[in-house]
Amino acid sequence: MQEDRFATRLAEAGRDGEATFVAANVAVHRASTVLFDTLEATGAAGAAVAEGRARATTYGTVGTPTTMALMDALCEIEGGGHAVRASLMPSGLAAITTALLAVLSPGDHLLVADSSYGPTRVFCDGMLARMGVRTSYYDPTIGAGIAALLRPETKLIWLESPGSYTFEVQDVPAICAIARERGIVTMIDNTWASPIFARPFDWGVDASVLALTKYWGGHSDVLMGAVVVRESLWPKLWAAVRQLGQCASGDDAWLVLRGLRSAEVRMRRHEANALEVARWLEARPEVASVLHPALPSHPQHALWRRDFSGASGLFSFELDRALVASARADGHSATAGDAARASERERAALAALCERRRHFAIGYSWGGFESLVMPAHIDRMRSAKPWTGGPLVRLHVGLEDPADLIADLAEGFEAMGRVLAASGPG
Numbered sequence: 001m002q003e004d005r006f007a008t009r010l011a012e013a014g015r016d017g018e019a020t021f022v023a024a025n026v027a028v029h030r031a032s033t034v035l036f037d038t039l040e041a042t043g044a045a046g047a048a049v050a051e052g053r054a055r056a057t058t059y060g061t062v063g064t065p066t067t068m069a070l071m072d073a074l075c076e077i078e079g080g081g082h083a084v085r086a087s088l089m090p091s092g093l094a095a096i097t098t099a100l101l102a103v104l105s106p107g108d109h110l111l112v113a114d115s116s117y118g119p120t121r122v123f124c125d126g127m128l129a130r131m132g133v134r135t136s137y138y139d140p141t142i143g144a145g146i147a148a149l150l151r152p153e154t155k156l157i158w159l160e161s162p163g164s165y166t167f168e169v170q171d172v173p174a175i176c177a178i179a180r181e182r183g184i185v186t187m188i189d190n191t192w193a194s195p196i197f198a199r200p201f202d203w204g205v206d207a208s209v210l211a212l213t214k215y216w217g218g219h220s221d222v223l224m225g226a227v228v229v230r231e232s233l234w235p236k237l238w239a240a241v242r243q244l245g246q247c248a249s250g251d252d253a254w255l256v257l258r259g260l261r262s263a264e265v266r267m268r269r270h271e272a273n274a275l276e277v278a279r280w281l282e283a284r285p286e287v288a289s290v291l292h293p294a295l296p297s298h299p300q301h302a303l304w305r306r307d308f309s310g311a312s313g314l315f316s317f318e319l320d321r322a323l324v325a326s327a328r329a330d331g332h333s334a335t336a337g338d339a340a341r342a343s344e345r346e347r348a349a350l351a352a353l354c355e356r357r358r359h360f361a362i363g364y365s366w367g368g369f370e371s372l373v374m375p376a377h378i379d380r381m382r383s384a385k386p387w388t389g390g391p392l393v394r395l396h397v398g399l400e401d402p403a404d405l406i407a408d409l410a411e412g413f414e415a416m417g418r419v420l421a422a423s424g425p426g
């Protein structure tokens, strides 16, 4: 037989693989093209993909052994014994938008928790509004009172518990029970607790959305999202995933699988560290309140105890407004000049507190090993329940020693105190 030519050998050399080598971890498959032995096998795989059958694939966007391993893990861990299916997306936000698009059509009405992740609101008010879907925002503490907000055209209720930045805990089972009676779909963003501390399918939701970017990845080096749905919702989700071309890479799926192996240990450490920092903050004179559901002072602490088995490392605290921007605090900002001075004083105080910390870096996102701080300006992110408290600061407490983190924050408060003293009485 004539030897293959150089260009042919370039395309084919070293592709036999190693069938007898079994590593502890699933291999990374980087694939666009998937090969078949026969046309019949190709057709059968195509039909299985069209039906959305598990583990069927014809192409890299549909699935590889690496992404399928992660989808299996999601069904088992997030599904918690319920009959669910999972799909991967390139980011947590992509998971949110794809889940909503899978179910909503022009003319539908959507109820969204007021404390939902900001970009969720932007999508509802932007692209969904343009498509003719109407969104109303509800007080996240409404519980069974949501019944009064339902319209004949209400198709979906979006939940996020605890909420972004303000950490309200929702009565998810009460809302899901009402929705189920009326045939309304419920979806929750379960990123904060993750399946390690919350089991949304036990609460009755139809879909759970996760930013795997956060605690599943756990190392601030990967972006990914997932939508996990009850079997009944799978055909709609699968259609949306296929039509939108949503998928995730093998490398990223592999990183998330690696993060998952240590997720419980990390989460328990995040929980313990965050609680230590939160309790210390509660005793600080500069702090008006600490918004952490695991603290007895949290307004929905009882609900959190009922429904969650732990808390992650993300929470906020509210600075004493009278201290930080007193011209505004007593309601006597008589002139625009007073208001401008108050807001400049607040900006300078926040900068002194957050900038140049030894351990808390300024950064968006959370769920990685490292501690982060970020002032939260939520005025434009609330409509049903406007925030009326003092300046908010969100912390993600990482895996460092909490004594070092507390010392870092103490230095921040000292720096803030110096800035406030220099700017005179508010």
Ligand SMILES: Cc1ncc(COP(=O)(O)O)c(C=O)c1O
Pocket: 091, 092, 093, 094, 117, 164, 189, 191, 192, 210, 211, 212, 213, 214, 223, 224, 225, 365, 366
């Ligand atoms: C509650 C919540 N859900 C979803 C997301 C989106 O995740 P991603 O950053 O992967 O798009 C975030 C990101 O900060 C988040 O805080």
